[in-house]
Amino acid sequence: MRSAVSFIHPRDEILQAIQRIYRYRMTTTSGGNLSIREDNGDIWITPARLDKGSLRREDIVRVRADGTVEGPHRPSSELPFHQEIYRTRRDIRGIVHAHPVALVAFSLVHQVPDTHLFHQTRLVSGEAGFAPYELPGSLALGRNVARIFGQGFHCVVLENHGAVTGGANLQEAFRRFETLEFTAKTIIKARMLGDVRYLTDDEIATARDSAPEWTAFPYHEPTTHEKELRARLAEFVRRAYRQRLFISTQGSFSARVDGESFLITPYRQDRGTMDVHELVLVRNGECEAGGIPSRAARIHEEIYRQHPAIGAIVNAYPVNATAFSVTGVPLDSRTIPESYIVIREVSRFPYGLQFSDAEALAAALSPRRPAGLLENDGVLVTGGDILEAFDRLEVLESTAEAIINCHTLGTLTPMPEAVTRELDRVFLGE
Numbered sequence: 001m002r003s004a005v006s007f008i009h010p011r012d013e014i015l016q017a018i019q020r021i022y023r024y025r026m027t028t029t030s031g032g033n034l035s036i037r038e039d040n041g042d043i044w045i046t047p048a049r050l051d052k053g054s055l056r057r058e059d060i061v062r063v064r065a066d067g068t069v070e071g072p073h074r075p076s077s078e079l080p081f082h083q084e085i086y087r088t089r090r091d092i093r094g095i096v097h098a099h100p101v102a103l104v105a106f107s108l109v110h111q112v113p114d115t116h117l118f119h120q121t122r123l124v125s126g127e128a129g130f131a132p133y134e135l136p137g138s139l140a141l142g143r144n145v146a147r148i149f150g151q152g153f154h155c156v157v158l159e160n161h162g163a164v165t166g167g168a169n170l171q172e173a174f175r176r177f178e179t180l181e182f183t184a185k186t187i188i189k190a191r192m193l194g195d196v197r198y199l200t201d202d203e204i205a206t207a208r209d210s211a212p213e214w215t216a217f218p219y220h221e222p223t224t225h226e227k228e229l230r231a232r233l234a235e236f237v238r239r240a241y242r243q244r245l246f247i248s249t250q251g252s253f254s255a256r257v258d259g260e261s262f263l264i265t266p267y268r269q270d271r272g273t274m275d276v277h278e279l280v281l282v283r284n285g286e287c288e289a290g291g292i293p294s295r296a297a298r299i300h301e302e303i304y305r306q307h308p309a310i311g312a313i314v315n316a317y318p319v320n321a322t323a324f325s326v327t328g329v330p331l332d333s334r335t336i337p338e339s340y341i342v343i344r345e346v347s348r349f350p351y352g353l354q355f356s357d358a359e360a361l362a363a364a365l366s367p368r369r370p371a372g373l374l375e376n377d378g379v380l381v382t383g384g385d386i387l388e389a390f391d392r393l394e395v396l397e398s399t400a401e402a403i404i405n406c407h408t409l410g411t412l413t414p415m416p417e418a419v420t421r422e423l424d425r426v427f428l429g430e
Contacts, residue, residue, distance in 0.1 A: 042064050299354055306362045
């Protein structure tokens with residue numbers, strides 16, 4: 001189908017991906033390499049020893065199937081393992097290798113992140129493999145890594161050397177890379193809090209099998225209000241990605257249009273590049289034709305139905321707050337006045353409630369409890385409008401990070417009851 005065809009040149013695909021990886025500090029100036037394999041066997045790859053922060057499209061090197069190199073630079077020194085992976089796995093067309101700090105930490109202790117932490121990680125990345133150390137740039141390393149990919153893994157942690165991911169295209173390889181790094185970060189943060197809870201295969205299957213079915217209504221001409229809301233919501237989705245409150249594969253944001261409808265992020269679309277036309281309108285239990293709303297849409301629909309004052313809802317995966325969601329540790333907002341005023345009390349919802357009982361989850365929310373931790377599934381935050389929901393999400397994540405950091409200094413001392421009573425009276429009218 002024409003819609004599945006990419007019209008982006010391999011040079012530009014690689015450049016966009018490496019800029020994203022570098023911008024979010026998932027590699028260093030000198031580290032990492034990306035490649036794309038074409039049908040004819042040609043490989044496009046990042047160059048050796050060039051600044052990843054200032055690459056240009058013309059810097060990307062082409063290595064033809066016969067070994068001829070085209071471009072102003074030498075190809076990455078890790079070309080051998082890219083070639084070996086492509087020879088071993090004909091289904092792989094894009095590869096990402098870099099040194100993100102959390103996955104490097106796992107590589108230093110010769111472990112891989114357990115992807116049973118989130119159902120989405122299991123779906124996107126699968127189980128991660130582990131490749132023993134060999135000299136960087138050597139054919140031995142290439143064969144070592146390719147052997148692990150040959151066992152069916154899509155993601156491989158390299159002993160003392162970061163990680164490699166592969167996909168049917170470069171976008172899929174990037175999504176696997178980013179999702180695995182997020183999972184590794186969350187595990188590290190969570191272990192600072194306490195014991196980490198992982199999902200069983202049955203719990204993961206519950207999420208996989210819970211995709212709602214939608215009846216579509218035909219195209220409609222959007223009102224001026226809807227157009228404005230689309231622009232604002234898309235802007236905040238992209239901002240959430242820039243702020244690392246979302247990752248490309250995870251995060252849902254919706255905004256109420258009127259008493260019968262709301263806009264929401266689509267299913268399996270890149271949050272980092274979200275545009276107005278990709279948002280999906282849901283109205284009276286149906287969605288607009290041509291769009292597939294986020295799997296969280298039924299939850300959002302029920303929250304809007306039960307709470308007329310709520311104008312925006314976010315399901316998000318900020319790493320520090322999400323670390324609380326995978327442990328039994330409560331997230332106490334009585335840290336600083338802003339945290340207590342903005343996020344109030346933080347609920348905790350057992351895993352699976354978001355799939356099985358939208359009414360119960362929605363009923364547990366209130367003005368005093370506008371946010372909650374979804375066990376092994378990030379956080380849920382509500383607000384009167386898009387800005388309030390986003391601000392509440394940022395404050396929740398900042399609070400979570402401060403609490404985790406304070407554990408290295410001493411024991412958390414929350415604000416006493418007399419202080420919170422005064423804050424309730426002065427700022428919250430209670």
